[in-house]
Amino acid sequence: MRWRRCCLLPMAFRDVNARRHIGLQQLSSLALAGRTLLGPMKSCKFIVDESTNQSTLICSALRLIESLDLTSAAGQLLNETIQAQNKEFKTGMSTLLFLVGAWSNAVLECLQQNVPVSAIVSVMSEGLNSCCERVQCLQISIHDVNKELCSSSVRPNTFKSVTCQIGHDCLLNPQIFLYFQKEISAPEVIPMNSCSHQEDDCNFNKCLASSLGGFGSTASLVKPVGDKSTSVISGSGVIASSCNKQKLTHSRYFSTIAKSRFSSQQDNFQGYLSGQPADPCECYGLGHLAMTLSHGNQTSMKLLQSIVAYQQERAECSGSSQLNIAEIVTCCLLGLPESYSCVSPGFVTLVSPEQATVIKYFEDKPLRILLMDGDLTEQYRHLGFNRPCNVRTILEHPSLQEGRAGDLWLNSMLDILISFEVNLVLVKGKVCENLMERCIANTILVIGSVTRDVLCAFGEVTSAQPVTYLTQLNTSCVGSRAYAELWKACDGRAMDLGELVPIRIKVRGIPLLTAVLTTAVASKMQLIEDQFWTLVYRLHHALNDKKVFLGGGAVELLCLSHVQMLANKNAVKDFHNPWLAAPATEYQSVVLQALASGWKQYLSVVMCNTAKAASELEACTSVDYHLKKAADCGSPSAYILKEFRRDDLLGGGFGPFIDHREGLKVYDNVTAKTEAWRRALDLVLLVLQTDAEIITGPKRKQLLNSHVSSEFMFL
Amino acid sequence: MLNKPEVDHLTTLILKAFMFTVPCHVETNAVLGKCVIVPVKGRRVADSTVLPGLLIETPEIHLANPLTVKRTCSNLVKVALFCVSMAGDLSNPEEGTITVHHGISLEMLELNQLLNIGKQLVSDEVGLVVCQKVIHPSLKQYLKENHVIVLDRAGLCLMEPLSQMTGSKPIASIHLLSPSCYGSLKDVSIESFASKHFVHLIPKDTVVCSLILCNRNETAWDELKRACETAEHVLQLTIKEPLALLGGGCTETHLASYIRHKSCSLSASSFKDMDCSRTQYQLVADGFCRSLESVACSLNHDGGEILTDTVYGHCWFVPSGFPSVSNWSDLVSKCGCGINGNTENLNWRLLQGQFGSPVIQGCPEAPSVKVMDFLTLDCFVAKCSGLQVALETANLILDLSYVIEDQN
DSSP states (O other): OEEOOOOOOOEEETTHHHHTOHHHHHHHHHHHTTGGGSSSSOOOEEEEETTTTEEEEEOSHHHHHHHSOOOSHHHHHHHHHHHHHHHHHSSOHHHHHHHHHHHHHHHHHHHHTTOOHHHHHHHHHHHHHHHHHHGGGGEEEHHHHHHHHHHHHSOTTOOEEEEEEEEEOOSSSSOEEEEEEEEEOOSSOOOOOHHHHHHHHHHHHHHHHHHTTTSOSSOOEEEEOOTTHHHHOOTTOOOOOTHHHHHHHHSGGGTTOOTHHHHHHHHHHHHHHHTOOSOTHHHHHHHHHHHHHSTTOHHHHHHHHHHHHHHHHHHHHHOOOSOOGGGEEEEEEETSOGGGOEEEESEEEEEOHHHHHHHHHHTTOOEEEEEESSOBSSSOOOTTOOOOSSEEEEOSSOOSTTOOHHHHHHHHHHHHHHHTTOOEEEESSOBOHHHHHHHHHTTOEEEOOOOHHHHHHHHHHHOOOOBSSGGGOOGGGOEEEEEEEEOBOTTSOBOOBTTBEEEEEEETTOOOEEEEEEESOGGGHHHHHHHHHHHHHHHHHHHHHTEEEETTTHHHHHHHHHHHHHHHHOOSSOOOOTTBSSOTHHHHHHHHHHHHHHHHHHHHHHHHHTTSSSSHHHHHHHHHHHHHHHHHHSOHHHHHHHHHHTTOTTSSOSSOOTTOOTTOOOEEEHHHHHHHHHHHHHHHHHHHHOOOOEEOSTHHHHHHHSGGGGGEEEO | OOOHHHHHHHHHHHHHHHHHHSOSSOOSSOOOOEEEEEEEETSOGGGOEEEESEEEEOSOTTSOSSOOOOOOTTSOEEEEEEOSOBSSSOSOOOSSOEEEETTOOHHHHHHHHHHHHHHHHHHTTOOEEEESSOBOHHHHHHHHHTTOEEEOOOOHHHHHHHHHHHOOOOBOOSSOOOGGGOEEESEEEEEEETTEEEEEEEOSSOSEEEEEEEESSHHHHHHHHHHHHHHHHHHHHHHHSOOEEETTTHHHHHHHHHHHHHHHTOOHHHHHHHTOOHHHHHHHHHHHHHHHHHHHHTTOOSOOOEEEETTTOOEEEOOTTSOTTSOHHHHBOBOSSSSOBTTSOOOEEESSSOOSSOOOOOOOOOOOOOOOSSOOEEEHHHHHHHHHHHHHHHHHHHHOOOOEEOOO
């Protein structure tokens, strides 16, 4: 031991930001990798791990960041930010990633021009606040989106109402119905030519039918109402004349009407009409809204529309009109073409061929169902149970008859299941394989790894109560009236996908819907599932927000125009720091331009990605053209609104709509988008304001001897 | 980073939460209640809110909503609060080995004991059972079947406020159950925030409240939580010692200029008492004052100038990028704490760069107390204690002669 004066202290990189701003550079380079993930036309990427030679296919900012090796502090913050956005919204992550990169670059440029950090921070955050306020005028309430569908295909000032119903027997039943009803009231009645009237109706219905082509290849039923018009009307609407029906039956879309269904559905339909709220636009709006939010993702949109139609039909009974996410599950089937994707009421899952054999015995028998919220193994104990380690069991009179302890458990569990006449067990966790075999032999179907939501859904309709141990079982815990069958694709074939067999469990009245996602390419599975959930959550958030943004770059264009106007005006509103007499006005213009550059890059990259522009230069020119027009017009928001209505903004709406026509606008989520902006800016400003990276731990000696040691200072 | 509306929202909430913790009926020894911060990460700050009573997160939301609660004749909900594990494992594993005959299950014995407790709870008309740790699923099932609401895994942090709020004594045994342990609540309901579901325990008198704190990401949330806790603590300190100091560096510069003034006007006899020369005394005093001023200086991160005025001795900040020779009165608007404006000529000078020749000045005046909208204030107790600890630590280090390092 030596005596000496000594200080043991951590060391730090001296003022990292003043020199190189490593963090901002890291953010910017990470974001660069996600450029082509922006907008509706995303380019997939392979991420190859050099060490294992494994590669993954990704098509979203979330999966990109997840797959990257993020060792830097800034990278970890970026990951955390993107994860948070995903957790909350499931959408807007590529916007977030892109803007993080764009604003990091912009901030670096400001720093090069010697703009003080505090000025960048205050002006940028105030600028973004101001933008968020400004773009409120581009919000459109969901109610109005629904109305748009009516007005887009109906000549103004006609006084009429069209109602149609599409009954669609998706796969198996219960039938999924979609109701459409349209009602437009004008203050005055204008005499009109009945011929053109018919034409309008026809167009409208064509449009509906084609936009709902997603209901699979099976026949769609479209039934115009009007033949019994006087009896079905409620409120102020007037039903369309009976000539609609003639016209409709001649339409190629509606030629496959199964006439037998008419009479049986008439009652149903009337009941529906009479229970209508004052505004009939609400009733078919979700499907349309889903379409406008899908940004060209046809497969997911069609699935979501089926879900919405089903849930709305149910909502007639329960009274809730929101999209219920907890009632949606996905089942990924590998090996089927993508066109087989569909929505099945009930719970579709994959089981082993042995388990599937049990189903054949069930036939159409109603099953007694048991729900278990833990594992079904001998060793399993509920969470928080500590196994005593100092207990020793002794056996005084060994006898051969008793058999092994494991068998004892197996036998008693099986006895319990048999005595309560349980046919179907859904287990949240793992299932003991021996027990599974014994159950199969006794025609009891046991399915493991079932999620909470599914258990709850079955609990609600079968009045089964989840138990942790089979010993807890009493008669009130067991539910009844469940049915199990092999899942069949839309062409009626039962599927045998090699090792695993898809089966479907249903209960009459169960709200649970399974979106069966199919693809023949294994690496696309995750991607398809992500896209599906993104769309589901977009609709969910739109309904929560009760409003949507005009899409297709309209919002970003207005932000850009607004910020540039602020920058040019120079000090419209002093972004004051109470301590400073001279506000940061001299830097304001520079910083606001930096903020604006983020949106300009966003717009031009989206235009390039969607092939609306051949190069970024061309895209920028186009953006500048619109900016100038907007400025000349006097009211940029009015200009943008007008161009959006004309579908003329930045080369038309985004997305490869097959039947791209009037009425099919593109919309974005309000909160998800503005939150993505805020999170992006928050992250950039947070990294900007960290002034040192303090290194502790054993690595510091290594660093001290390395070539960067000159950049250390001792604290 | 919060914007103005978010800061305002949060400020209101913190104040509201603090008001909840002040007891309504003060007797001789008033005790402040507690504000429990409930994390809801990934939400906007503006979604934060404050509720009286406590929230206990529960995954089992499929309790019927609205909850049907068993009430006593006085229309209150009887509460039993357990701080012992009810998981059904051997509760006190001690040294040594327990030997059990084959066929006897300790688990079953333990569970039977738990079910006995359950029976007593039901017969005592308990409406809500809260356990700090885990409750055995079978006991839960039994209690639920008897319409008792069961909440387990409440956590240690909630035990004290739970006991304070319900008036129940935490039960530490599953063998003895005294009816005097039970507490009561006014109501129980279900609240949902983001994707989380909570059971909301509503007390008769509010001294405990829950601040549901939201922020966009994890790191930012942790920071914000720290800030809220500090704010609550400052409020508590201030209610005990209702004094505040002018903030924004003004107290430090004012003190420094006061000490400078005092140290110049000391009589020769006092130096004799202290056994030092006037120069020595001046040097030490100047060092002390500069330390105080450096606290004020460190409030400025932008590299701008820091000024002090010779009238009030307050602290003023000039943005960076202006030449030092500027006319200061053109550049400053308000002092650090915000009590003085740039209205009169206050004779500004640079705070730094005065080494060697401390400016001899008059005694700094106290500013006339004006009702200002936005004053920056510091907590009196915290600041005084901070200064004292700093001084004592400095003295301790002065006395330190060696640090012994063990190199092995």
